[in-house]
Amino acid sequence: MKKFVIGLLIILILLPAFYAWSAQGPDCSINLGPCAKTAGTREVILDISPKPVTSMKELTFAVSVIGGNPAPSLFLSLSMPGMYMGRNEVLLKKNQAGKYTGKGVIPRCPSGRRLWQAEVDVPGSGSIRYTFNVEN
Amino acid sequence: MFRDPAVSDIPSMLKTDSLNLLMLGSGLLGGFGHCAGMCGPLVAAWSLNLGSTSCPQSSSPSLAHLLYNLGRVTTYSVIGGIMGLTGSFAGVVRSIESFQDLSMAALGLLMIIMGLASSGWLSFSGKNRGSSAQKGITSVISRAVNRMIRFISGTNTTGSFYAIGLATGFIPCGLLYTAYIAAAGAGAGAHSQAEGFLKGMLMLFLFGLGTTPALFLIGRVVALKGEWIRSRLYSTSSLFMIITGAILIYRAFRR
Numbered sequence: 001m002k003k004f005v006i007g008l009l010i011i012l013i014l015l016p017a018f019y020a021w022s023a024q025g026p027d028c029s030i031n032l033g034p035c036a037k038t039a040g041t042r043e044v045i046l047d048i049s050p051k052p053v054t055s056m057k058e059l060t061f062a063v064s065v066i067g068g069n070p071a072p073s074l075f076l077s078l079s080m081p082g083m084y085m086g087r088n089e090v091l092l093k094k095n096q097a098g099k100y101t102g103k104g105v106i107p108r109c110p111s112g113r114r115l116w117q118a119e120v121d122v123p124g125s126g127s128i129r130y131t132f133n134v135e136n
Numbered sequence: 137m138f139r140d141p142a143v144s145d146i147p148s149m150l151k152t153d154s155l156n157l158l159m160l161g162s163g164l165l166g167g168f169g170h171c172a173g174m175c176g177p178l179v180a181a182w183s184l185n186l187g188s189t190s191c192p193q194s195s196s197p198s199l200a201h202l203l204y205n206l207g208r209v210t211t212y213s214v215i216g217g218i219m220g221l222t223g224s225f226a227g228v229v230r231s232i233e234s235f236q237d238l239s240m241a242a243l244g245l246l247m248i249i250m251g252l253a254s255s256g257w258l259s260f261s262g263k264n265r266g267s268s269a270q271k272g273i274t275s276v277i278s279r280a281v282n283r284m285i286r287f288i289s290g291t292n293t294t295g296s297f298y299a300i301g302l303a304t305g306f307i308p309c310g311l312l313y314t315a316y317i318a319a320a321g322a323g324a325g326a327h328s329q330a331e332g333f334l335k336g337m338l339m340l341f342l343f344g345l346g347t348t349p350a351l352f353l354i355g356r357v358v359a360l361k362g363e364w365i366r367s368r369l370y371s372t373s374s375l376f377m378i379i380t381g382a383i384l385i386y387r388a389f390r391r
Contacts, residue, residue: 056313058226084169086162086314105225107313110240110387111174 039125042067055108163346183358207301209344220323220336239306241388247381
């Protein structure tokens, strides 16, 4: 029983490190410009400003949906691949130009990891994920 | 007072009650999925000190761990209250960032001293105070460190662990920042600053409470097995404490 508890403890401590190690790299160079992804018949473009995208600063998230505006507002979830960082959501409201915008903050991870993921839930097209590096 | 528009939309997404439940759940989930890996080594390191020769009178490890967690939750709650009061995440963090780094460095130094004390590589017991090797400045430093060690970890006041918990609460943490963002958001949507303060404080209290089981479990298991670990890996456990302390100091001054 004691060995089981100690083993479980070691696994608990090492699990985040394993997930962090197994996490994939960025698929979006957000500091160079907007990132476009295709979801069904729609193209969903994410941009974050100001650049360089830096943690612990107020950021503006902008999403454009080409091929129809699916809803009056969208949700964008921020997470760190391989490490649970809690629930961090940004409400994106449609502006007059048809673009969805909202403000949010990406927390800094003191471990030095900079890889973050933004997941946009587009009704009718599912979730679109963008993985990118931020400046700490 | 400054309020971030960045977080002002969060309360409209979630009702207060569900937000509180979410904070508790986030703490529970984060305790095992985040804190165990990030803060687990820190808790394990000082837990190894419980019952060691440098801290012989900590007869109630459970109480020490409870007080440690209570201290941590106290700091979270107060900062959460301030986040809610101001409705600003970035503004508050900017003003406490230097103090956070200082706390992390101080804890790192503490871990190193605890490691050195428990290893026996450096004597802080005062037995060698009169030896020729420790005369002059060395002797003065030794006595100062000795007093500090006794104050922090060698006294029979288990309450010193509450102080360690208070200081640990200031360690920068990404998961904690997310909780603070939510607290600032709740404060920004509050009808008054007092309501914002209470909301933020309650949210962070529940979040901290949620993280407690994981860290308590780690601390208790390490404390229970501390003697076993020390007897078999005497130098290794001390080295572990010293390395943990060095990592904390490195992170504090990296930026």
